[in-house]
Amino acid sequence: MKLKITDSFEGGRKRESMQTDRLLKKIENQRNLLYAKAKDRRLVDPEVVQMSQKLDRLLNQYHSLVTRDKSSRSKT
Template identity: 55%
Template sequence: MEERLLRKIEALRKVLYQNGTTYCLTDARVVAMSQELDRLLNEYQRIVTNKQMSFW
């Protein structure tokens, strides 16, 4: 699951970069992608933190 999430994050990051250079950074498409990337990054951070907490 963690590896799949990282692949999604990286793919979305690439698309976001491409769209950010094509459209204005305040374009609704770019903002929506950025928000989705934030959501995925938060989910990944939550998984990593929970793993570390369960280690102790």
């Protein structure tokens, strides 16, 4: 069976969608961990800051993935 260009493109979209879904789950989990930790500690506590920075990195990854996906769709 030959793979058409459109099949390959759709497969790429599904992979990106799966990546996005996994990343959103990580973001949700990290956010919940951060909220739980911040509830019992001060916001300047080193652990809270570290967890917040990790959440920031995940959000930046998500933003990069989503904007890259949008820009690649607009080119087609």
